[in-house]
Amino acid sequence: MKKILSLLLMVIMVFGLTACGSKPAAQPTQPAQPTTYEIAMITDIGTIDDKSFNQGTWEGIVAYADKSKITHKYYKPTEQSTDAYLAAIQLAVDGGAKVIVTPGFLFEEPIFKAQDLYPNVSFILIDGNPHNADYSVFRTAKNTVGITFAEEQSGYLAGYAAVKDGYTKLGFMGGMAVPAVIRFGYGFVQGADVAAKEMGLTSIDLKYHYTGGFDATPEVQTLAASWYAQGTEVIFGCGGAVGNSVMSAAEAAKTKVIGVDVNQSAESDTVITSAMKGLSASVQSVLTEYHANKFPGGQSLVYAADKNGVQLPMESSKFKKFTKADYDVVFAALAAGKIKIANDKDAADVTKLPVSIVKVTFVK
Numbered sequence: 001m002k003k004i005l006s007l008l009l010m011v012i013m014v015f016g017l018t019a020c021g022s023k024p025a026a027q028p029t030q031p032a033q034p035t036t037y038e039i040a041m042i043t044d045i046g047t048i049d050d051k052s053f054n055q056g057t058w059e060g061i062v063a064y065a066d067k068s069k070i071t072h073k074y075y076k077p078t079e080q081s082t083d084a085y086l087a088a089i090q091l092a093v094d095g096g097a098k099v100i101v102t103p104g105f106l107f108e109e110p111i112f113k114a115q116d117l118y119p120n121v122s123f124i125l126i127d128g129n130p131h132n133a134d135y136s137v138f139r140t141a142k143n144t145v146g147i148t149f150a151e152e153q154s155g156y157l158a159g160y161a162a163v164k165d166g167y168t169k170l171g172f173m174g175g176m177a178v179p180a181v182i183r184f185g186y187g188f189v190q191g192a193d194v195a196a197k198e199m200g201l202t203s204i205d206l207k208y209h210y211t212g213g214f215d216a217t218p219e220v221q222t223l224a225a226s227w228y229a230q231g232t233e234v235i236f237g238c239g240g241a242v243g244n245s246v247m248s249a250a251e252a253a254k255t256k257v258i259g260v261d262v263n264q265s266a267e268s269d270t271v272i273t274s275a276m277k278g279l280s281a282s283v284q285s286v287l288t289e290y291h292a293n294k295f296p297g298g299q300s301l302v303y304a305a306d307k308n309g310v311q312l313p314m315e316s317s318k319f320k321k322f323t324k325a326d327y328d329v330v331f332a333a334l335a336a337g338k339i340k341i342a343n344d345k346d347a348a349d350v351t352k353l354p355v356s357i358v359k360v361t362f363v364k
Contacts, residue, residue: 175239
């Protein structure tokens with residue numbers, strides 16, 4: 001009897017195993033990955049999450065592409081050079097890119113070449129216009145659009161707000177003395193001067209310096225720390241990672257910082273506001289025009305207050321006296337063209353600006 005039961009049990013197990021083997025469990029299917037990407041971005045110096053230029057531009061691409069269901073990808077060059085940028089552009093083209101976005105003035109020469117190498121690809125150059133290596137030829141082809149910003153307006157808003165909020169000892173620490181950085185600084189000085197006049201102040205002290213680069217360095221942190229030790233209350237850190245060195249100095253001194261390009265309030269509790277460019281808004285605007293067959297090729301566009309090209313992030317700013325209502329008044333005046341601000345084309349250097357209350361000390 002036991003032998004019979006054992007045989008029956010073996011038969012049942014064999015049939016059970018056969019049944020299991022004949023119908024394998026279904027495996028979940030993975031969504032197919034795209035093999036081509038219609039919109040591409042080539043990163044500038046830094047990473048895609050640099051809390052600055054790369055990130056602001058990429059967020060604009062992602063917002064537009066996700067909403068429009070368009071494939072997109074970013075490519076990081078192997079180094080900072082024209083050849084490396086062109087190699088990354090070629091990878092993007094080989095990957096199916098129909099429109100390529102490049103953030104930063106360092107792409108001006110690469111795009112000058114790429115617009116001819118890839119005439120069927122459209123290029124959006126943020127913060128610059130294409131030119132050759134020695135700046136002797138500027139040319140924006142029909143498949144390219146150059147976008148710059150009225151940084152002097154953004155800097156003006158920051159300087160105006162800082163003085164209105166009670167700061168009278170200011171600092172401006174820019175990166176390389178390129179046009180965009182110069183415009184930020186000039187606007188900052190003039191905004192502070194106008195606010196001081198409106199408040200009846202007789203003097204505003206402002207230290208002014210270009211570091212010569214866009215990196216966070218011990219030297220920048222040491223200089224910022226010395227300014228704070230001498231009584232500077234807030235420094236406008238205007239030069240990519242330069243701002244991170246300023247923030248480190250401010251954290252140690254328990255003082256304040258103004259960020260740049262994007263909302264940098266999350267970077268440090270010392271950041272009271274940020275002089276922002278409308279990176280995301282400008283990218284989305286031109287991508288919308290591109291897909292509506294209205295690409296503004298051959299043009300050099302300037303995004304100012306009237307196109308939401310500049311702003312302060314009032315929702316996260318840490319002002320004590322300067323209110324959203326105050327901000328709205330001055331922003332509306334900028335957008336309407338009622339406030340005139342000297343920029344890099346109007347003054348040879350910061351000491352030549354038309355100010356009377358702000359006393360600028362240029363630190364070499």
